[in-house]
Amino acid sequence: AQRVTQPEKLLSVFKGAPVELKCNYSYSGSPELFWYVQYSRQRLQLLLRHISRESIKGFTADLNKGETSFHLKKPFAQEEDSAMYYCALSVWDSGYALNFGKGTSLLVTP
């Protein structure tokens, strides 16, 4: 069965500190993983995806198939990074679906 686990419900860091939001997955196929972010009063939006290997707003995430992880990292957190972050696994089974983790609320304090 496909599963995405985000072990931390809440992560609080100081501005300028490094951030790592953890995501582990279980999937027997070749995974396609995403990080989505939801800022206060805004819609859920894509932050980054593993196939593009890009850095968005200073965030990066590397797929580690050996550890089945896709942790989100940023070296220096900013107050505007405060938001809800969701790790998601794209599953193709005759149709398309996203399997989301429960989310981690990131709070960056000055």
Add this chain to the structure above:
Amino acid sequence: KAGVTQTPRYLIKTRGQQVTLSCSPISGHRSVSWYQQTPGQGLQFLFEYFSETQRNKGNFPGRFSGRQFSNSRSEMNVSTLELGDSALYLCASSLDRRQNTEAFFGQGTRLTVV
């Protein structure tokens, strides 16, 4: 281009009633998915439609149904509402290319069942 539009934004219904929610995808997107978001369960996949056909379905009872029209607009229906159906219902649209399955979300419809 215009984003995913969901209507209405808010709904209050009574137990036992039924409700229909609407979603207009981004122009050119043929895949429309629906998700239920609750504080306890998080985001859960309901179903996905493509070219007016349901291709994939999550683990929800038959009271939850949907459809897609020829212009890719989609509706979802919940019959015999229960208190536990209170949630934010999100619609997402995407191009149907397996290597580019970025989903664009609407702002959601907040359903409250009393």
